[in-house]
Amino acid sequence: MRSGDHYLASLDDGRAVFLDGERVGDVTKHPAFAEPIRRVAHTWDLARAPEAQSATTYVDPATGRRHSTMWLVPRSAEDLGARRRAHRLWAEPSYGLMGRTPDHVACVLSAFAGWRQLFDRGGTRFGDNVVRFYERARDEDLYVAYGIVPLQIDRSQPAHRQPAPFLYPGVAAERDGGIVVRGAQGITTSAVLADWLFISYITPLVPGDEDYALSFVTPVNAPGLRVYPRRPYAQGTTSVFDYPLSSRFDEVDATIVFDDVFVPWEQVFVYRSVDLVNAQFHESPSHTLANFQSLVRFTVKLEFMAGLALKLLEVHAASSKPEAQASLGGDIAALCATFDALVQAAERNPLILQGVARPHPQYVYAGMSLQRRLIVDMLRAIRELAGGAFQQLPSSEASFSSPETRADLEKFMRGATASARERVKLLKLVWDFVGTEFGGRQLQYEMFYSAAQPIVNTRMFRSYDWQRAKATVDRCLGEY
Numbered sequence: 001m002r003s004g005d006h007y008l009a010s011l012d013d014g015r016a017v018f019l020d021g022e023r024v025g026d027v028t029k030h031p032a033f034a035e036p037i038r039r040v041a042h043t044w045d046l047a048r049a050p051e052a053q054s055a056t057t058y059v060d061p062a063t064g065r066r067h068s069t070m071w072l073v074p075r076s077a078e079d080l081g082a083r084r085r086a087h088r089l090w091a092e093p094s095y096g097l098m099g100r101t102p103d104h105v106a107c108v109l110s111a112f113a114g115w116r117q118l119f120d121r122g123g124t125r126f127g128d129n130v131v132r133f134y135e136r137a138r139d140e141d142l143y144v145a146y147g148i149v150p151l152q153i154d155r156s157q158p159a160h161r162q163p164a165p166f167l168y169p170g171v172a173a174e175r176d177g178g179i180v181v182r183g184a185q186g187i188t189t190s191a192v193l194a195d196w197l198f199i200s201y202i203t204p205l206v207p208g209d210e211d212y213a214l215s216f217v218t219p220v221n222a223p224g225l226r227v228y229p230r231r232p233y234a235q236g237t238t239s240v241f242d243y244p245l246s247s248r249f250d251e252v253d254a255t256i257v258f259d260d261v262f263v264p265w266e267q268v269f270v271y272r273s274v275d276l277v278n279a280q281f282h283e284s285p286s287h288t289l290a291n292f293q294s295l296v297r298f299t300v301k302l303e304f305m306a307g308l309a310l311k312l313l314e315v316h317a318a319s320s321k322p323e324a325q326a327s328l329g330g331d332i333a334a335l336c337a338t339f340d341a342l343v344q345a346a347e348r349n350p351l352i353l354q355g356v357a358r359p360h361p362q363y364v365y366a367g368m369s370l371q372r373r374l375i376v377d378m379l380r381a382i383r384e385l386a387g388g389a390f391q392q393l394p395s396s397e398a399s400f401s402s403p404e405t406r407a408d409l410e411k412f413m414r415g416a417t418a419s420a421r422e423r424v425k426l427l428k429l430v431w432d433f434v435g436t437e438f439g440g441r442q443l444q445y446e447m448f449y450s451a452a453q454p455i456v457n458t459r460m461f462r463s464y465d466w467q468r469a470k471a472t473v474d475r476c477l478g479e480y
């Protein structure tokens with residue numbers, strides 16, 4: 001398995017990342033990206049530690065070789081359980097705050113490899129490309145990010161009727177050995193941190209969109225590919241103490257521009273097929289597997305949130321009050337336990353189609369549908385518990401080292417069960433979660449990481465067993 005040092009070295013590859021109008025050199029040394037990259041490197045090291053390998057690796061029965069579990073094509077509930085443990089390993093170092101760790105798109109590529117027959121419909125060479133790239137990514141433990149939702153521009157029109165050609169990524173030309181891609185793709189989280197990108201569309205394409213009907217992979221450093229991150233949150237933070245999350249766990253969303261990027265045929269999975277682009281995520285187990293990762297990650301985040309809430313009450317000695325316990329029990333513990341049960345249900349009741357196990361869609365989509373509501377409820381509950389605590393904090397950690405201010409802080413900022421420094425440390429952590437720009441992005445991520453609520457709800461509608469529900473009513477009606 002890949003080491004952290006290997007990962008760090010591989011990112012200094014000449015990639016074109018532009019921040020504030022200027023090209024960034026080595027991203028691993030830039031203050032905006034260095035710390036989140038270091039966290040990912042650290043997780044590679046955790047995953048390859050000998051004591052972790054029974055959870056983080058599996059032996060491929062076909063080759064007898066050991067690979068990261070994130071690349072396991074699941075055949076059973078046990079395999080899904082192994083994947084869950086691997087997802088937890090990747091989620092825990094960031095407390096579930098980094099969603100697009102390497103194990104996310106590994107779900108998509110593993111699902112594609114297990115369902116190559118879909119890509120074969122465009123010609124077996126495309127199925128071959130999928131499997132070959134999957135094997136390479138698995139063997140080299142590649143970090144792949146993806147952009148599969150186009151920029152918003154004009155949502156009332158399909159790709160080929162946007163205000164200008166190639167606002168969305170499409171094929172501008174065919175050359176010997178490959179295609180030329182032009183356009184831009186919307187949010188591609190972790191592009192700065194990743195080795196490769198997978199680019200396609202999960203938003204439905206329509207007849208006429210053939211120039212855009214592509215699925216392909218490309219290295220981040222491909223000539224002509226430009227990465228435009230949104231404002232990174234690590235930049236400008238005063239210290240880890242003041243911004244413990246913003247400064248360490250920003251996975252950095254980015255827009256990707258393709259300025260005539262050459263993509264060799266071997267990296268193309270779908271070419272000019274509206275049907276196959278539309279089918280790839282849902283006909284294959286890709287959507288359920290990738291979102292299973294998101295749900296597992298979210299359980300880690302829920303545990304973190306529950307812990308924040310409890311510690312918030314404890315620091316002011318309020319945790320034994322009946323109203324506080326009711327809030328912790330009803331608003332927080334019940335939500336966390338319900339969500340955990342959904343993830344377990346998805347894993348233990350897999351839908352096994354053509355030998356590949358998918359976490360049960362009914363529970364995956366129930367989790368996704370609830371997730372965006374839970375996060376709002378949880379954040380509101382934490383804010384309720386905090387009252388005005390955040391707004392009473394010193395402006396920065398420096399106040400504790402100044403001889404002029406230290407005594408006041410130590411006297412007045414204390415809690416019932418904690419020293420001033422301990423209490424301020426905790427409250428700044430909670431505020432970074434609920435109130436800073438990083439915290440706001442976390443909320444937006446849980447609301448939109450997959451799709452807008454109506455789209456998720458429609459998936460849920462299709463996954464629920466309505467026939468059984470209707471039969472119950474028919475039985476009742478038939479009784480009289």
Ligand SMILES: Cc1cc2nc3c(=O)[nH]c(=O)nc-3n(C[C@H](O)[C@H](O)[C@H](O)COP(=O)(O)OP(=O)(O)OC[C@H]3O[C@@H](n4cnc5c(N)ncnc54)[C@H](O)[C@@H]3O)c2cc1C
Nearest residue numbers: 146147148149152155187188189444445448449450451452
């Ligand atoms: C923090 C973050 C990280 C993300 N990371 C990734 C990533 O790594 N890779 C990736 O591919 N995507 C990523 N996404 C993108 C995500 O997939 C999209 O944002 C999501 O699918 C929603 O699409 P959208 O942003 O275009 O919003 P829209 O679909 O445009 O939705 C915005 C609002 O408009 C409404 N709306 C949309 N269309 C219509 C219409 N025709 N009529 C009326 N109302 C409409 C929706 O209901 C919603 O309320 C990320 C998103 C966020 C917020």
